[in-house]
Amino acid sequence: MKRRAIIAGTGAALPENCVSNDELARKVDTSDEWIVERTGIRFRHIAAPHETTATLAHDAAKQALETAGLDAGQIGLLIVATATPDNTFPATATKVQAMLGIDDCVAFDVAAVCSGFLYALSVADSMIRTGVADHALVIGAETFSRILDWEDRATCVLFGDGAGAVVLSAEENSARxxxxxxxxxxxxxxxxxxxxxxxxxxxxxxxxxxxxxxxxxxxxxxxxxxxxxxxxxxxxxxxxxxxxxxxxxxxxxxxxxxxxxxxxxxxxxxxxxxxxxxxxxxxxxxxxxxxxxxxxxxxxxxxxxxxxxxxxxxxxxxxx
Structure with a gap:
């Protein structure tokens, strides 16, 4: 039988603070017209001090689990793709694991910046195919606002914070x-x-x-x-x-x-x-x-x- 990883559920989390281009222009030398014309961006969410990569990842993961109809304890693999971890170590994935109440699973971070989710998805897919886990959480989570130079007008207007998650589940002989x-x-x-x-x-x-x-x-x-x-x-x-x-x-x-x-x-x-x-x-x-x-x-x-x-x-x- 051919074992394949299907997307069983998705989830998302965004910081409460949504900042428009006009609001950003009050502290950065820019304008709504300049940003929209060059990038298409009109809004971005900026994390408050109490919102971290781990808390956003946790919220997105909970939503994905709910959509998939699974309990956190059924997850055998948890990967967080991020360039902005809560700490140098331990991995943000282990913090999310603890926040979800998972006693034991494979948990680690992947660092490939904007490609990180694709890298993490591919790793999780391979591990599910080889039987390491039946259910996996793959999360992309960032608080990029923490590493922006707010005086670099060409760069700081481009980024925002947030997290997205998918639950992958093993399925035999599936077309999906x-x-x-x-x-x-x-x-x-x-x-x-x-x-x-x-x-x-x-x-x-x-x-x-x-x-x-x-x-x-x-x-x-x-x-x-x-x-x-x-x-x-x-x-x-x-x-x-x-x-x-x-x-x-x-x-x-x-x-x-x-x-x-x-x-x-x-x-x-x-x-x-x-x-x-x-x-x-x-x-x-x-x-x-x-x-x-x-x-x-x-x-x-x-x-x-x-x-x-x-x-x-x-x-x-x-x-x-």
Missing amino acids: GILSSKLHADGRHYDLLYVDGGPSTTGTTGKVRMKGREVFRHAVTNLASVMHEALEGAGVEASEIDWVVPHQANIRILEATAKKLGLSADKLVITVDRHANTSAASVPLALDSAVRDGRITRGDLLVLEAMGGGFTWGASVVRY
Whole structure:
């Protein structure tokens, strides 16, 4: 029998504080027009002091468990994808595990920035296929506002905080589930998108630094390429795709990538206008949004894709 990981439930969590471009312009040298024209972003959620990556991850996970109809104790694997962990160690995943009341499971973090959720999803899929767990929680969670330089007007307006989660469950001989995943990394481009700090180098957390124009150019090429690769791995054509659930970095990147694949823009799930770039949280947040509003229904063919600092990038083809 062929064992496959299906998406049994989704969940999301956003900080209470929703900040508009106009509100942001009161403390940053920018404007609503400037931000919308270049990125498509209109709002972002900013975490309050009591809201952390772990608390957001926990809330998204609880919602995903509820949707899947599972108890936390049934989870055998918990992966948190994040670039903004609560602590250098232990892993944020172990904090979420304890908050959910899970006595024992495999729990660890994955660090691949904006591609982190795709990396975590692929790892969880492999572990479910090989019998490590029957049910897994895969969470993308970030508090990127903690590492932004609020004087860097070109970068700080792009990001927001939040968490998204999926429950993966093992199913035998199912037509649904994760059909194909392809991941890549190229560390030669480190200096185009990075944080200028860390325990081993500066002893500080550091701030996000980005060369947006160069990142844009790489993103469109790499994302179109890896999506083709994932579709080929799944044995399906681009014309069969019902929805693309992309990393929500910039509306221009989303539209340019769709055009390169010959896809209609109305097949894109877009939340960047409401959430901004939430790094590893953006794909599961967008997925949950489209599931809850009824756009994505059982049996739909999805492509999830993302690219982030490193560079890292990846795509998964999923029959929902």
